[in-house]
Amino acid sequence: MIGAILLAVALAAMPVEAQRVPPKAVTIAGATGEIRIAVRRDADGAPVLPAPALLAALGGAVRLDGAWAEVNVARQPFRFLVGAPLYRFSDRVRPLAGSASITRDTLFLPLQFVAEIVPYFLGERYRYDRARARLVDLGDGAQRVAVADPAGPAPRRSSDIRTPGLRAGHVVTVDPGHGGVDPGNPGLFFPRGTREKDVTLQVGLLLREELRRRGVSVRMTRTTDTLIALGDRGGYCSESCDLFVSLHVNSIARRRGYTGVRGFETYFLAEAKTEEAARVAKMENDAVRFESVQATDASGSGLDFILKDLQLNEHLRESARLAELVQKGIGAIHTGPSHGVKQAGFMVLTTARRPSILVEMGYSTNPEDGRFLTTRTSQRAIASSVADAVVAYLLDYERKTGTVSDAGRRR
């Protein structure tokens, strides 16, 4: 019953994101200055950019090769099949939202190339500020530093991408799942010795960095390899906190073809609706067994009580909306399929009294996801997309609630 209501709420929240209007122009900012390039519409009405102007601004090159257009940026070749919604990069064919096209001898590339693809694959050098429709070229130096020290925090020359219009003082709690004696899932396809708890912490710390760059304060449930009692995690987000994001890695039990399952999903607090959602919730809630005896009394009836208490609570509606935005954001950068927004009764979320979501960032039991989740560039891309979604959510929330500052409830 509650499930049907929540689903309707989640669906109602979706169109707002779909209505995102493409910018009139994008700005390419580099060491030599800024160039503004008007966004056009192709025959299908999709936003595109003229490749010659774009590549001139990026210092790259474009070359037509039969049906393919090869676009070189920072000496990396991206190959677009003209007229088809796909491109090739790093020996893999990948989907595009629109197509490259040729109009009056000029090649046009989907806006997505600048807004998502370049900052994703060349993230150490290019950053895209969606709110300002601005691609910043940090130059060769940034790339060399990053390559020389892949494990260190990537230095940024323009570290501040603060969102215009976003009120100051927002606080987000980031919860890297598991930790300490609770390793989470063992990470079948992670590099040797890497477990779920390590990946959630790595992405969690990057998410903190990305949120701070956007002018959002962050509270971490943990910043080291320690175990926080499941019942306590949600308590990190109470009065002075706007929302709660828990990060996890999925896995699936050994059975025929199980390594083929991959992709990502975002949960918001609710009663577990499907068998699969219940399975994931059970797995994450199982972490209780690593905690001391006193910490486990929040299970069972406590969960039911809290769920009842939260029925139709606005916080639930907000959680659904936040989950939609995050799921969509990750969808733009993840190489695996989206499993959508789901509901489940995660104990970690039931104790947080603010909009709360739990992100399963991929499957460690799948080789592609295993690789994706453990490379610094894609971890950064996940963190960046979640941070963008959180900011979009906060902006939208501010719009809905007007300018009434509730600074009073913050410290």
Ligand SMILES: [Zn+2]
């Ligand atoms: Zn987990």
